[in-house]
Amino acid sequence: MPRLVAIVPAIALALVLAAGLAACAPRAESPSATATAPKAGFDWASWTPPSLDSIPDDSLGRSIRRGQALLAHTTDSLPGYAHSNLQCTSCHLNNGLEDKAAPLTGTFARFPKYMARTGAVITVEDRVNYCFTRSLAGSRLANNSKEMTDIVNYLAYLSKGIPVGTKAKVDGLLGMPNKLTGDPSRGEAIFKEKCAVCHGPDGQGVAVNPALWGPKSFSVGASMTREERAASFIWHNMPLGQGGTLTEQQAFDVASFIVRQPRPDSPGKEKDWPTGGAPYDVPYATQGHAPYVTPTLLPRRYPAYSVVPQPPRAPATPGGP
Numbered sequence: 001m002p003r004l005v006a007i008v009p010a011i012a013l014a015l016v017l018a019a020g021l022a023a024c025a026p027r028a029e030s031p032s033a034t035a036t037a038p039k040a041g042f043d044w045a046s047w048t049p050p051s052l053d054s055i056p057d058d059s060l061g062r063s064i065r066r067g068q069a070l071l072a073h074t075t076d077s078l079p080g081y082a083h084s085n086l087q088c089t090s091c092h093l094n095n096g097l098e099d100k101a102a103p104l105t106g107t108f109a110r111f112p113k114y115m116a117r118t119g120a121v122i123t124v125e126d127r128v129n130y131c132f133t134r135s136l137a138g139s140r141l142a143n144n145s146k147e148m149t150d151i152v153n154y155l156a157y158l159s160k161g162i163p164v165g166t167k168a169k170v171d172g173l174l175g176m177p178n179k180l181t182g183d184p185s186r187g188e189a190i191f192k193e194k195c196a197v198c199h200g201p202d203g204q205g206v207a208v209n210p211a212l213w214g215p216k217s218f219s220v221g222a223s224m225t226r227e228e229r230a231a232s233f234i235w236h237n238m239p240l241g242q243g244g245t246l247t248e249q250q251a252f253d254v255a256s257f258i259v260r261q262p263r264p265d266s267p268g269k270e271k272d273w274p275t276g277g278a279p280y281d282v283p284y285a286t287q288g289h290a291p292y293v294t295p296t297l298l299p300r301r302y303p304a305y306s307v308v309p310q311p312p313r314a315p316a317t318p319g320g321p
């Protein structure tokens, strides 16, 4: 039986190799353990976001850097697509690394994802375009453009070491500890006292300080136009560098003032939450939902590009009808 004789040493060798590999492998066998453990979750506490200083100096690294620059200098880099005076990082503070400001760490790992507002599973490119068209009141990028690829590569970099499907550490903006109702006239006084110095007396933004309302601000279809979401962003982060200094009531008050001001429209918004269930403070009518407030809506420069279309079905034959 020479065949068997040959196989036995091969198995033995394989066993020795496997044992050797196991011995060399870092102690943490946890990646597979956590991946298979039911709902054990990802240990966010021991994850450090990748440093922007260690982006590799190769072709992919250059794309990641361009993506980061597009997020931080959106209006200068893409003037044809960003029509407000907001950058992506006006809200996603510290290059998307700030946990209190809708962090982008781990985003790439959790897409494609179901989005209740759209009522569909969407790709990360579409999610980026929802922020382009709504939060930035801009125009959507082609999903296969170089710029979109750069942005997605940057998002992928911010998900380094995070397994696919990991739940977000923070899903969007943190919730407010208490759901209060804002008073817009008190909010106007707070705005004048604590915000106008940077955001301008008319809220239209000055130099690097972005607009809070008006034609250069975020559109009505942005999450930031919801009183509770705006209160959360403001309470945690504003005045800039002094997050946490307003009372919760003051944050709701100033948010309630801001969400009532005029801002760009968001065409197609009535189709949001197609199966119902819109949050209480959405400022426009959707399925089964009456608007919470009714700000004056300003026209969009390129209405057709202010909407993220549902993906078309592939034609029955390539190039076919």
Ligand code: HEC
Binding pocket: 071, 074, 086, 087, 088, 089, 090, 091, 092, 102, 103, 104, 106, 107, 108, 127, 128, 131, 132, 135, 136, 151, 168, 171, 172, 173, 218, 222, 223, 224, 229
């Ligand atoms: C006016 C504020 C604002 C601006 C400007 C903005 N965003 Fe957002 N973005 C948000 C908020 C708030 C969320 C979380 C949405 C929610 O509440 O569910 C979000 C969510 C996202 C997500 C999904 C994150 C996740 O893990 O689910 C991506 C990706 C994103 N933004 C990318 C961008 C990009 C790229 C730009 C610039 C083109 C941008 N955003 C500009 C406020 C903004």
Ligand code: HEC
Binding pocket: 086, 089, 090, 091, 093, 094, 190, 191, 194, 195, 196, 197, 198, 199, 208, 209, 210, 211, 212, 218, 224, 230, 233, 234, 238, 239, 240, 246, 254
């Ligand atoms: C010291 C200047 C400063 C003050 C004071 C300040 N902000 Fe801001 N705010 C900024 C800057 C700058 C950004 C954009 C973030 C960045 O570029 O780092 C911003 C971003 C924002 C945003 C998200 C982007 C946008 O334009 O919608 C909101 C909302 C906001 N501020 C509200 C407020 C409110 C409300 C107050 C008063 C309670 C306030 N800010 C006070 C400088 C300031």
